[in-house]
Amino acid sequence: MQKLLLLGDEAIAQGAIDAGLSGIYAYPGTPSTEIMEYVQASKEARSNNIRALWSANEKTAMESALGMSYAGKRAMVCMKHVGLNVAADAFVNSAITGANGGLIVVAADDPSMHSSQNEQDSRFYAKFSFIPLLEPANQQEAYDMVHYGFDLSEKLRIPVMLRITTRLAHSRTGVVCKAQKEQNEIKLPENLRQFVLLPSIARKQYRELLAKQIPLENEAAQSGYNQFLEGHDKSIGIIACGLAYNYLIENYADHKVPFTVLRIGQYPIPLSMMNRLYEESESILVLEDGYPIIEELLKGMLNKGKTIHGRLDGTVPRDGELNPNIVGIALGMKIEIGVDAPALITNRPPKLCDGCGHNDAFLALNEALDEYGRGRVFSDIGCYTLSALEPLESINSCVDMGASITMAIGAADAGLVPAVAAIGDSTFTHSGITGLLDAVNNNSPVTVLILDNSTTGMTGGQTSSAYGKVEDICRGVGVAEEHIRVLKPLHKFHEENVRILKEELAYQGVSVIIPRRECIQTLNRRMRQKAKAKTMDI
Amino acid sequence: MTKDIILAGVGGQGILSIAACIGMAALEENLHLKQAEVHGMSQRGGAVQSHLRLASTEIASDLIPEGKADLVISVEPMESLRYLPMLKPDGYIVTSMNPFVNIPNYPDMELLLKEIWKQPKYITLDADEIARECGSVKAANMVVLGAASPFLGLSNASLEKAIVAIFGSKGEDVVALNQKAIKAGRDYALAHI
Numbered sequence: 001m002q003k004l005l006l007l008g009d010e011a012i013a014q015g016a017i018d019a020g021l022s023g024i025y026a027y028p029g030t031p032s033t034e035i036m037e038y039v040q041a042s043k044e045a046r047s048n049n050i051r052a053l054w055s056a057n058e059k060t061a062m063e064s065a066l067g068m069s070y071a072g073k074r075a076m077v078c079m080k081h082v083g084l085n086v087a088a089d090a091f092v093n094s095a096i097t098g099a100n101g102g103l104i105v106v107a108a109d110d111p112s113m114h115s116s117q118n119e120q121d122s123r124f125y126a127k128f129s130f131i132p133l134l135e136p137a138n139q140q141e142a143y144d145m146v147h148y149g150f151d152l153s154e155k156l157r158i159p160v161m162l163r164i165t166t167r168l169a170h171s172r173t174g175v176v177c178k179a180q181k182e183q184n185e186i187k188l189p190e191n192l193r194q195f196v197l198l199p200s201i202a203r204k205q206y207r208e209l210l211a212k213q214i215p216l217e218n219e220a221a222q223s224g225y226n227q228f229l230e231g232h233d234k235s236i237g238i239i240a241c242g243l244a245y246n247y248l249i250e251n252y253a254d255h256k257v258p259f260t261v262l263r264i265g266q267y268p269i270p271l272s273m274m275n276r277l278y279e280e281s282e283s284i285l286v287l288e289d290g291y292p293i294i295e296e297l298l299k300g301m302l303n304k305g306k307t308i309h310g311r312l313d314g315t316v317p318r319d320g321e322l323n324p325n326i327v328g329i330a331l332g333m334k335i336e337i338g339v340d341a342p343a344l345i346t347n348r349p350p351k352l353c354d355g356c357g358h359n360d361a362f363l364a365l366n367e368a369l370d371e372y373g374r375g376r377v378f379s380d381i382g383c384y385t386l387s388a389l390e391p392l393e394s395i396n397s398c399v400d401m402g403a404s405i406t407m408a409i410g411a412a413d414a415g416l417v418p419a420v421a422a423i424g425d426s427t428f429t430h431s432g433i434t435g436l437l438d439a440v441n442n443n444s445p446v447t448v449l450i451l452d453n454s455t456t457g458m459t460g461g462q463t464s465s466a467y468g469k470v471e472d473i474c475r476g477v478g479v480a481e482e483h484i485r486v487l488k489p490l491h492k493f494h495e496e497n498v499r500i501l502k503e504e505l506a507y508q509g510v511s512v513i514i515p516r517r518e519c520i521q522t523l524n525r526r527m528r529q530k531a532k533a534k535t536m537d538i
Numbered sequence: 539m540t541k542d543i544i545l546a547g548v549g550g551q552g553i554l555s556i557a558a559c560i561g562m563a564a565l566e567e568n569l570h571l572k573q574a575e576v577h578g579m580s581q582r583g584g585a586v587q588s589h590l591r592l593a594s595t596e597i598a599s600d601l602i603p604e605g606k607a608d609l610v611i612s613v614e615p616m617e618s619l620r621y622l623p624m625l626k627p628d629g630y631i632v633t634s635m636n637p638f639v640n641i642p643n644y645p646d647m648e649l650l651l652k653e654i655w656k657q658p659k660y661i662t663l664d665a666d667e668i669a670r671e672c673g674s675v676k677a678a679n680m681v682v683l684g685a686a687s688p689f690l691g692l693s694n695a696s697l698e699k700a701i702v703a704i705f706g707s708k709g710e711d712v713v714a715l716n717q718k719a720i721k722a723g724r725d726y727a728l729a730h731i
């Protein structure tokens with residue numbers, strides 16, 4: 001069998017291609033982005049006609065994948081953890097419709113918030129929705145679980161969540177691949193009302209979903225992804241979920257742990273295994289890379305049973321990613337780390353690239369806002385969020401994708417006029433359009449900057465759904481033609497740009513200003529490719 | 539054999555191509571390998587690092603435990619010091635002396651170098667200058683890789699094969715430049731151990 005050197009994300013993508021995938025749907029988001037990018041770059045995927053295009057947001061991606069599952073084919077949808085909030089309505093209800101063709105939802109969590117605004121744990125969503133969940137401990141398992149996950153999804157007619165974290169997503173190692181499977185033929189659901197969630201049908205299907213929990217638990221006991229590893233020392237029984245198992249065995253010579261370990265890779269967790277560990281151990285240590293979800297369940301509200309150690313009693317830090325030393329300390333080991341980094345080292349925060357158009361746009365905005373005072377710019381998520389920091393310090397909010405326009409509406413309603421929204425082009429089509437419609441319907445005195453660098457910059461320059469459509473969308477939503485203004489954010493146009501911004505800030509209704517200049521990174525990449533193509537011509 | 543390496547630099551400086559070369563050479567020698575990379579936000583001019591672990595037996599954690607790294611390889615002097623808590627007491631620092639100044643409060647170079655030279659084991663080199671002598675400053679990261687090569691536990695032949703495999707598609711000139719840069723880095727290190 002072929003062995004490839006793959007990132008966790010790439011192992012999932014290759015696993016899906018090999019398992020007979022017909023379509024992958026996603027909106028970019030660190031650390032999940034490379035799954036779609038791998039399929040897009042794969043020759044195999046192209047020759048097998050696997051559909052692999054970016055969606056406008058995670059909800060549209062989830063729904064399209066569900067549609068492909070309805071038609072009997074295998075579909076995958078990928079997102080970062082907060083993307084699942086956007087897709088949640090479709091996700092939760094997909095448990096009740098169930099699947100037809102295999103459906104895997106990949107949620108990539110980011111404990112320690114390396115590139116995110118929170119560290120929510122997607123395992124809660126799976127539990128909340130009664131959807132089975134797979135949590136790989138390494139890239140090989142990630143690959144294998146995609147095959148297993150599609151089979152499970154088709155066998156029990158239910159979407160399956162694959163939950164990974166940044167560390168696995170972005171770590172590379174050798175992965176052994178299996179032979180490629182054929183894609184499914186198109187095949188409608190046996191019951192053509194399976195996906196019609198009218199209350200009378202939904203009630204019935206919900207009961208079926210609840211009944212599926214028993215076979216799902218049995219599957220989790222038999223698949224081999226949950227393992228009961230007997231140890232001779234019964235003083236602590238250890239529950240290690242996903243990557244935590246690696247950090248645990250890292251602390252022992254030859255990876256031999258003296259304690260009994262319940263290694264978790266599949267949920268719902270079989271109660272029989274849990275019970276056995278609890279009965280035969282004097283105390284329990286729970287190691288989870290995420291929220292203390294199992295720990296809380298085991299402890300219960302009153303905590304009257306055996307001593308349970310973990311994040312809640314401080315044995316493990318309450319927040320942040322696990323690592324080998326945190327786990328070693330939790331086991332009472334003496335950990336010696338290297339010397340401290342010298343005090344003269346300074347931080348190197350990420351910043352806008354040299355030559356980035358966002359920089360010129362915010363310099364102009366800062367000047368135009370001088371007469372109104374600071375603290376009125378609602379913004380969003382993207383490269384431009386870096387303008388919150390020195391030297392620009394232009395924006396005052398970044399909450400969730402699309403929140404800039406809608407927060408500006410609320411602030412303007414409260415009397416903060418003019419209120420400004422600053423949103424990227426990709427974020428605008430992700431979830432800014434409906435907010436703009438609200439603003440138009442309210443005739444809110446807001447000035448909306450749609451910072452159009454013609455790409456999804458922050459996540460590495462993926463195609464933006466907004467490309468070539470921004471003005472048309474604004475017109476279509478009802479923004480007056482004369483208040484849709486396009487700027488070229490360049491130093492030489494600074495004075496003119498400030499003037500236009502001032503005019504629109506003074507207008508008592510909705511205006512949209514579109515500073516448009518291609519992202520310097522994608523521009524450079526395009527130039528390099530062009531140069532390469534030219535040398536190949538010769 | 540186990541070798542735990544921290545690669546350090548600033549987003550955009552290309553530490554991942556050093557990682558790719560070491561990784562490819564390790565595969566050539568049938569070693570196990572895990573490489574945790576930093577993608578996303580910090581790639582925008584922030585501090586970036588990669589944990590690279592090589593071993594003759596199965597590797598558990600993607601992350602190197604703090605205080606257990608054998609080697610810090612850095613393409614930037616301040617970044618080499620950021621990861622001292624990761625380094626073993628007798629671990630080596632191999633770093634370029636060429637600063638990447640993209641912040642207003644970058645520390646005084648002299649003090650910075652003094653801090654590095656206080657550490658028990660280090661190689662500091664003017665990688666840019668050595669790369670220029672080899673033909674292009676673009677090969678500075680390969681000079682740093684060359685300087686680290688005596689401590690990697692990999693054969694020169696495997697590294698050379700890796701260069702061919704990774705840069706082959708870019709043409710013979712690029713391969714030759716990188717080979718030369720690695721050798722120049724290695725020669726420098728061997729003369730200064």
Ligand SMILES: Cc1ncc(C[n+]2csc(CCOP(=O)(O)OP(=O)(O)O)c2C)c(N)n1
Nearest residue numbers: 029083381382383424425426427456457458
């Ligand atoms: C719900 C959700 N999905 C995805 C992301 C990841 N994400 C953060 S910024 C960004 C790109 C924004 O692109 P754009 O608005 O065009 O701004 P740019 O970075 O190009 O300036 C993405 C995809 C997120 N934070 N939240």
